[in-house]
Amino acid sequence: MTNVALRDYGQMTxxxxxxxxxxxxxxxAVRALSLLGLLGFWWGLAWIKADPMxxxxxxxxxxxxxxxxxxxxxxxxxxxxxxxxxxxxxxxMSLGLILGILMGLLPRLNRWLDPWLVFxxxxxxLVVIVLCxxxxxxxxxxxxxxxxxxxxxxxxxxxxxxARALNGQLADMAQVFGMSRMGRLRHILLPQLAPHLxxxxxxxxxxxxxxxxxxxxxxxxxxxxxxxxxxxxxxxxGMVMVYALSFIVVMLAIETLILQPLERRARxxxxx
Amino acid sequence: xxxxxxxxxxxxxxxxxxxxxxxHVARGEVxxxxxxxxxxxxxxxxxxxxxxxxxxxxxRREGRLAMVFQEPTLMPWRxxxxxxxxxxxxxxxxxxxALGRVGLAGKGALxxxxxxxxxxxxxxxxxxxxxxxxxxxLDEPFVSLDDALVADMLALTESVIAEQRPATVFVTHSRPExxxxxxxxxxxxxxxxxxxxxxxxxx
Numbered sequence: 001m002t003n004v005a006l007r008d009y010g011q012m013t014x015x016x017x018x019x020x021x022x023x024x025x026x027x028x029a030v031r032a033l034s035l036l037g038l039l040g041f042w043w044g045l046a047w048i049k050a051d052p053m054x055x056x057x058x059x060x061x062x063x064x065x066x067x068x069x070x071x072x073x074x075x076x077x078x079x080x081x082x083x084x085x086x087x088x089x090x091x092x093m094s095l096g097l098i099l100g101i102l103m104g105l106l107p108r109l110n111r112w113l114d115p116w117l118v119f120x121x122x123x124x125x126l127v128v129i130v131l132c133x134x135x136x137x138x139x140x141x142x143x144x145x146x147x148x149x150x151x152x153x154x155x156x157x158x159x160x161x162x163a164r165a166l167n168g169q170l171a172d173m174a175q176v177f178g179m180s181r182m183g184r185l186r187h188i189l190l191p192q193l194a195p196h197l198x199x200x201x202x203x204x205x206x207x208x209x210x211x212x213x214x215x216x217x218x219x220x221x222x223x224x225x226x227x228x229x230x231x232x233x234x235x236x237x238g239m240v241m242v243y244a245l246s247f248i249v250v251m252l253a254i255e256t257l258i259l260q261p262l263e264r265r266a267r268x269x270x271x272x
Numbered sequence: 273x274x275x276x277x278x279x280x281x282x283x284x285x286x287x288x289x290x291x292x293x294x295x296h297v298a299r300g301e302v303x304x305x306x307x308x309x310x311x312x313x314x315x316x317x318x319x320x321x322x323x324x325x326x327x328x329x330x331x332r333r334e335g336r337l338a339m340v341f342q343e344p345t346l347m348p349w350r351x352x353x354x355x356x357x358x359x360x361x362x363x364x365x366x367x368x369x370a371l372g373r374v375g376l377a378g379k380g381a382l383x384x385x386x387x388x389x390x391x392x393x394x395x396x397x398x399x400x401x402x403x404x405x406x407x408x409x410l411d412e413p414f415v416s417l418d419d420a421l422v423a424d425m426l427a428l429t430e431s432v433i434a435e436q437r438p439a440t441v442f443v444t445h446s447r448p449e450x451x452x453x454x455x456x457x458x459x460x461x462x463x464x465x466x467x468x469x470x471x472x473x474x475x
Contacts, residue, residue, distance in 0.1 A: 269349040
């Protein structure tokens, strides 16, 4: 066995320099090309359909998008939606994080709260939204609460998994050496939860903005969801796409400019 | 600065593990705790470390505590230097000195995953050294190492203990290791049904 492995290894080293492996494209180039491909796919579909009332192509939608941006309306509604997303995101992440860690670390609490978790996990988003509007009123608070209630159970489940996988030996070490509470939180607990936090944040953000849209669709006078509702009633597919696309671009930017660098920083020790 | 242990009873459920165990470790002394596996050596160390407080009796620790675990037990997401600084509170210069003391000079910026197993063990020892402990607990720190590494680590541990002279409790199942490091040895035996029999005897 050892001989075979050694010979393989030898061939590998011999091959280096002789065989020039194709250099893979940088990740950012792949990303840009892939998105261009999507644009091409859309353009192709619109070309086949050949009816801009039903499916306008990018050559129609993109100029309307820039017109809407120039008029300022796009920014107003994007901003309103983004602000709701941010508030609901912070509320859901912090509450879910605390609940999840507590449930992961305290089996007795978990036994009591787990049925609630299952209940809220299976409560349809639409029901929560309608009930919040009915109970709290057609206002901003109801919108944020509805979105947060939808998301908290999911964050809790993922953080509970993270808390259950915590390393007991490291906790012992921290206690023996008398690390401070703050030190344990920053250097022992959070680094272990970081991968769970990152994936929760990512899935959380995309889910939250979709729910925010439903909330706006049903009962807000501003925001991407409101505009989509408006143009849906006027059967203006182009404007529906303008607003949907704009927000997807915003989410892509958040992903590339905020989430990915944060995750890279947290993962530095693994790649070193 | 010393360690006083008086355990009347430590049980897991209805299974007695340690009973009527009384001893004292003074500064500079190294007490080796020997005995077959499963007899409660690690449990004893957890009690002394304060990691388990569910027992009858009293343990008095005076001064700073440090421990070397069976596994290196390092924070993989912090550099070697930070592993010393964040746990023991020493400044960068002292941490660097502790690294140098165990032969890891210049490796401070590396993450534990970039160190070999032997170097990780040294880092774990450097952490205990940097803490300047009054009480040092060693939980089979040389188990599952190859002979060369054991000899290496033994010599290093011996010189560190000689330099700082903490009250040391050294749990091991290896008689030669105990003979090398310990000033006293204690053999733990299983707790018998008859409570008159001592579970620990001094030799």
